[in-house]
Amino acid sequence: MRARPLTLIQDELVEYDQAMERMTELVGRRQREERPDTLWLLSHPSVYTIGRRTPMGHLPDPGRGIPVVETGRGGQLTYHGPGQLVGYLIVKLGEDEGIVDYVREVELRLAEALGKLGLPAERRDTPPGSELLTGVWTVETGRKVISIGMRQSRGVTSHGFALNVDGDLEPWHWAIACGMPDVDMTSLKRELGSTSMNEVRTAVATAFEATT
Numbered sequence: 001m002r003a004r005p006l007t008l009i010q011d012e013l014v015e016y017d018q019a020m021e022r023m024t025e026l027v028g029r030r031q032r033e034e035r036p037d038t039l040w041l042l043s044h045p046s047v048y049t050i051g052r053r054t055p056m057g058h059l060p061d062p063g064r065g066i067p068v069v070e071t072g073r074g075g076q077l078t079y080h081g082p083g084q085l086v087g088y089l090i091v092k093l094g095e096d097e098g099i100v101d102y103v104r105e106v107e108l109r110l111a112e113a114l115g116k117l118g119l120p121a122e123r124r125d126t127p128p129g130s131e132l133l134t135g136v137w138t139v140e141t142g143r144k145v146i147s148i149g150m151r152q153s154r155g156v157t158s159h160g161f162a163l164n165v166d167g168d169l170e171p172w173h174w175a176i177a178c179g180m181p182d183v184d185m186t187s188l189k190r191e192l193g194s195t196s197m198n199e200v201r202t203a204v205a206t207a208f209e210a211t212t
Contacts, residue, residue: 001105004037006091008210010201011042013082016069019044023158026090030156039210040088040160041201044080048175051075051149058176066171073159075134075149076179083167083187085200087208089150089160099152103134110136110146110161113207117200119191121145135178136163143186147178165189165200 014022019042029035048060048068054076059068066079080086093102107123114121120139126132136146148161164187172185188195205211 001108004091004105004209006037006039006089006208006210007035008205008212009038009040010212011040013045014042016044016047016049016080019086019088020071023088023090026088027153027156027158030090030092031154035090037092038088038090039205039208040090041204042086042088043082043084044086046079046081046171048077048079048171049073049149050077054179058179060171060175064171064174066174071149071159073149073151075132075147077175077177078147078149078162079171079175079177080162081167081171083165083189083197085163085165085197085204087160087163087204089157089208091157093152093155093157099150099157102152102157103148103150106148106150106161107134107136109207110148110163110204113200113203114145114188116203116207117188117192117195119145119188132179135161138186138191141184141186141191143184143191144178145186145188145191163188163200163204165195165197 049071111121124133146163166189
């Protein structure tokens with residue numbers, strides 16, 4: 001992978017709608033060359049987000065009390081909540097680079113970060129005719145630990161990834177995540193027993209060459 005240093009922004013818990021407003025602002029500034037490529041690390045209160053292709057049958061029962069928000073990213077349903085590290089990537093793509101190319105790079109960088117944390121992980125190629133296997137999966141147990149959904153506008157990326165660190169995994173069972181009914185979502189805590197959020201933040205920032 002080529003060197004691509006990013007500017008790092010870090011926050012704790014940010015409401016999803018507020019985060020989308022700020023992300024849109026950051027994207028606009030990057031498109032106007034008013035700021036550098038950026039990685040924004042944060043978490044959200046409990047919310048399901050859905051892509052434009054998400055079938056209604058994949059949504060949770062409203063009685064669960066968790067809001068569902070439609071978003072402009074690629075991909076299907078995902079869950080955000082406390083104990084999950086979300087990373088938004090506002091990056092200007094190269095002239096010969098598309099969003100799919102960059103998503104592959106993101107997968108590889110995140111797999112590298114998990115490896116440094118002691119969890120062997122990998123990206124997967126999607127077989128023809130199958131639901132997209134975008135994201136990062138554990139090597140030994142075959143579970144999905146990171147979801148990725150991105151888009152690009154005027155050559156600048158937005159949205160990003162969600163890495164399950166030590167949050168509650170039960171909400172994943174109340175809906176169909178990633179368009180895959182049989183996917184087994186996992187977390188670093190489930191796989192490793194114990195993981196520090198600060199340690200995860202540092203490993204991810206290092207993998208993306210991101211500094212303040």
